[in-house]
Amino acid sequence: MPQLVTEDLGRLDVLVVGGGIAGTTAALAAAEEGARTAVACAGALFGGSSFFPGTWGLGLVGPGGAGDVDDFVGSILEVGRGVADPALARTLVEGVGPAVERLERRGCRLRAAVNAGEREFIPCFDRKTRSWHGLERDAYRASTGLALEKAGCDVHAGLELMGLQRTGGGWTAFFYDRGRDAFARARAGSVVLATGGFGGLFERTLTMPDVLGTAQAIALEQGASLVNCEFIQIMVGLVSPVEGVVFNEKTFRHSRIEGLGRPELMDMRSEHGPFSASWKDREVDLFVARAGWEGARLRHVLPDQLPEFMRTYAEWLQGAYGVAPDQELRVAHYAHASNGGIRIDEHAAAVGCPGLFACGECAGGMHGADRIGGLASASALVFGQIAGREAAHAQAGLAAGASCAGTGAGTGSVGARVAPVAAPSAAGAVRELRRTMSERCLVERDEAGLSDALRTVERLRAELGNETEPSDDAAAVAATRRAALALLSAEALVRAMLARRESRGAHYRSDFPAEDPSQARPSLVTYEEGRLVAAPLRE
Secondary structure, three states: OOOOEEEEEEEEEEEEEOOOHHHHHHHHHHHHOOOOEEEEEOOOOOOOHHHOOOOOOEEEEEOOOHHHHHHHHHHHHHHHOOOOOHHHHHHHHHHHHHHHHHHHHHOOOEEEOOOOOOHHHOOOOOOOOOEEEEEOHHHHHHHHHHHHHHHOOEEEEOEEEEEEEEEOOEEEEEEEEOOOOEEEEEEEEEEEEOOOOOHHHOOOEOOOOOOOOOHHHHHHHOOOOEEOOOOEEEEEEEEEOOOOEEOOHHHHHHEEEOOOOOHHHHHHHOOOOEOOOOOOOHHHHHHHHHOOOOOEEEEEOOOOOOOHHHHHHHHHHHHHHOOOOOOOEEEEEEEEEEOOEEEEOOOOEEOOOOOEEEOHHHEEOOOOOOOOOOHHHHHHHHHHHHHHHHHHHHHHHHHOOOOOOOOOOOOOOOOOOOOOEEOOOHHHHHHHHHHHHHHHOOOOEOHHHHHHHHHHHHHHHHHHHHHOEEOOOHHHHHHHHHHHHHHHHHHHHHHHHHHOOOOEOOEOEOOOOOOOHHHOOOEEEEEEOOEEEEEEOOO
16 A cells, blocks of 8 residues: 555654553553654544543552462452463562552552542452552653653554554554544554554443554454453443443442342442453343343432542542432443453563564453453553563564564464555444444343344445445545454454353353353464454463
């Protein structure tokens, strides 16, 4: 597509794609290693799920001291129900303390818990309180923005990754520049993907619009694999009187859902934000799911004295959205964080794809079927640091004639370049895909619904191909490529959901409602000879 490229960003040591917590952490880490580094992000810098405005801030949890490390790793593996990688879980836990120290040295103010022993400070799915910090977006944005500037990191906002091509000196990345309505190119020794999870593949999602779920498809094209991508956190959120706002799970025990009794289940449901098929309180979520698109009616019945965590949420919700604590709400399910993603090793290198790294929600393996609350931001900080550092080292090795980190060889056989073609139905295909994924692939999944979703993906892909014609319209070319990538990522999710014929953690199959001990292992999706294959990880 040389006729569409109007901008060349030049030669970099490390290119980081994504401007959330994981991406900015990776960029700083690479720059601190002396690498010439740039950040490219589809939206504004400090975007993605990290900066989604539909909640007050981010919890950041870690072990309560050195003596708590082993227990915390054990809890992650227990909550992960056999599909979390023990080595990655340990890397995560051991890295949280240093990550907090780096933030504080940078001048990022963290909120401390006044009443840290309260029940509400036990992280989702965990069994006890840990070290807890509140990571506020404004504080992170201010301190990290200054650090990026001092480190000399270039920032290119509004650049959406369209494809990667392996070159002798590393990678060439192709972007659609939304501001200029043109394509841009960057060359780098190493690339770090930090573009967020799969939320953008769903119509109802608690993510920012720049979380597209397409970079995972690009990684698949280049020989990487996806691990545990059927485990997507599904959250209860408001659909009325405001839409797209996270419902604070800690208030479930002080709430009543119209038509549903079972206060003991509501009390249990307060222990975790995301839906889990592995807990008895899944009946609460099944009731909400069956209320349909308009959602279930809910009211709070609050005590006179609110616990600290609940009071913070209530004050934020009323201040930000004008929703009073006693107001009737309608709630439904939204796609939220991804527990799975690009398979990485302890060096954040994409397994099977030398020179490519991944971190944040874009990567998988450190979490399992369920994820302990507060570990998404922790993972972004820990593996972002590792990815940036190791990408810089890989680039240095490449410059000296050594091979990049990682093992295996990517195929680079599909989508290496963005073809200058367009289909008029591309935007409509993405809209239909997102509605289908929300209807078929959220809480209640079964063979019939997932098979229907797969047929929809295949039909949309065929229609896209039949309509494609040569084009020099950059926006139309980008829309067509975006649709193709979204369909590939969505197919990977659906095939993983079909292959796991049981219910475990965030994955519920109404036709296989029990957990099957023989399936207590990670899943893997690979791209082999032009088709996706989902199977258990055999290692």
